[in-house]
Amino acid sequence: MKEGQKVYKLVGPVLIHVDRSEALSNVENRLKLLQRQQYGRGREHSAVETTWRRRQRRRVTTTNRLRMRYEWEEWGENVVHQVAAEGGDASGGEPS
Secondary structure (H helix, E strand, O other): OOOOOOEEEEEOOEEEEEOHHHHHHHHHHHHHHHHHHHHHHHHHHHHHHHHHHHHHHHHHHHHHHHHHHHHHHHHHHHHHHHHHHHOOOOOOOOOO
């Protein structure tokens, strides 16, 4: 803004003359406020993203555990069927 330019502020439907130094001060304060708000949003976003990633890891871990449990149960059933087909005892003891 050049020295000597007139500055006006819109208040409702009316333009009001404002001192140049006051206008510059208002703009600087508004920019500082916007930067603080943006910084705060960045931190909030980061916290939300961290929580989401933590929950995603838990979900993957739980899914893997369930998959492993299912595979072990399936493997166990296959062993029982195989031992039974061979005429043995699936309990792990001596054949009768």
